[in-house]
Amino acid sequence: xxxxxxxxxxxxxxxxxxxxxxxxxxxxxxxxxxxxxxxxxxxxxxxxxxxxxxxxxxxxxxxxxxxxxxxxxxxxxxxxxxxxxxxxxxxxxxxxxxxxxxxxxxxxxxxxxxxxxxxxxxxxxxxxxxxxxxxxxxxxxxxxxxxxxxxxxxxxxxxxxxxxxxxxxxxxxxxxxxxxxxxxxxxxxxxxxxxxxxxxxxxxxxxxxxxxxxxxxxxxxxxxxxxxxxxxxxxxxxxxxxxxxxxxxxxxxxxxxxxxxxxxxxxxxxxxxxxxxxxxxxxxxxxxxxx
Ligand code: SF4
Numbered sequence: 001x002x003x004x005x006x007x008x009x010x011x012x013x014x015x016x017x018x019x020x021x022x023x024x025x026x027x028x029x030x031x032x033x034x035x036x037x038x039x040x041x042x043x044x045x046x047x048x049x050x051x052x053x054x055x056x057x058x059x060x061x062x063x064x065x066x067x068x069x070x071x072x073x074x075x076x077x078x079x080x081x082x083x084x085x086x087x088x089x090x091x092x093x094x095x096x097x098x099x100x101x102x103x104x105x106x107x108x109x110x111x112x113x114x115x116x117x118x119x120x121x122x123x124x125x126x127x128x129x130x131x132x133x134x135x136x137x138x139x140x141x142x143x144x145x146x147x148x149x150x151x152x153x154x155x156x157x158x159x160x161x162x163x164x165x166x167x168x169x170x171x172x173x174x175x176x177x178x179x180x181x182x183x184x185x186x187x188x189x190x191x192x193x194x195x196x197x198x199x200x201x202x203x204x205x206x207x208x209x210x211x212x213x214x215x216x217x218x219x220x221x222x223x224x225x226x227x228x229x230x231x232x233x234x235x236x237x238x239x240x241x242x243x244x245x246x247x248x249x250x251x252x253x254x255x256x257x258x259x260x261x262x263x264x265x266x267x268x269x270x271x272x273x274x275x276x277x278x279x280x281x282x283x284x285x286x287x288x289x290x291x
Contacts, residue, residue: 068120159199180229
């Protein structure tokens, strides 16, 4: 996910939902140690076939994570290590809560009226949704069957994990292009840019709508040349209907500290409004609708 997706959430958090494994909270996933070998292998098999997933949380939001009111589910596990990540507690799959796909689908069914009225739907975010392709696939297929608009928020790094069948169940992809050249991308995420481009090419070829997202961080991603490079990448994809420039905010510091991880952007300030505007202007100059 992008760091800024958690910055403004208009929708209230629905507290009455208790994922099955949340009842085990306290033991958490550490409880796995207490399972017998048979129970453990059964659980792993259920995770592999997608009946069971590992999630951080979910919430109802409006005007973020896609159109309308959305149920956004944050899946645990991410192969990237973005310096600006707001959710380092989603880095590892084992830190999430096991939850049944059927339980989440039941919840989605209950919100169908809200989704219909607001032209919203579901968004699978994270962490990285494509770390758990079987689980994500079940949620997307189930939602689609109920006529719900579906969206994933992804870096595209694990795009190869998305089968064509899964893509058929996706209406919109929020695709984070975290930088425009390999060197900066590596500095920002610790990983390679190429898989994101490959995934975007694939989405565009299938005509799947893309909202491209770029997090603007002073002294890290704000070089106009980097922004132009991002715009040139996005320009290849004919199915991009908007570009979102997300200004960096200091939101995740406490989480990095709590996890004992080194947060390198402690002294970085949010971009000035002029920088946000000039960056948006670069994307606009390529003909994009920019937010
Ligand atoms: S490290 Fe993963 S979860 Fe965090 S911002 Fe990057 S892609 Fe998103």
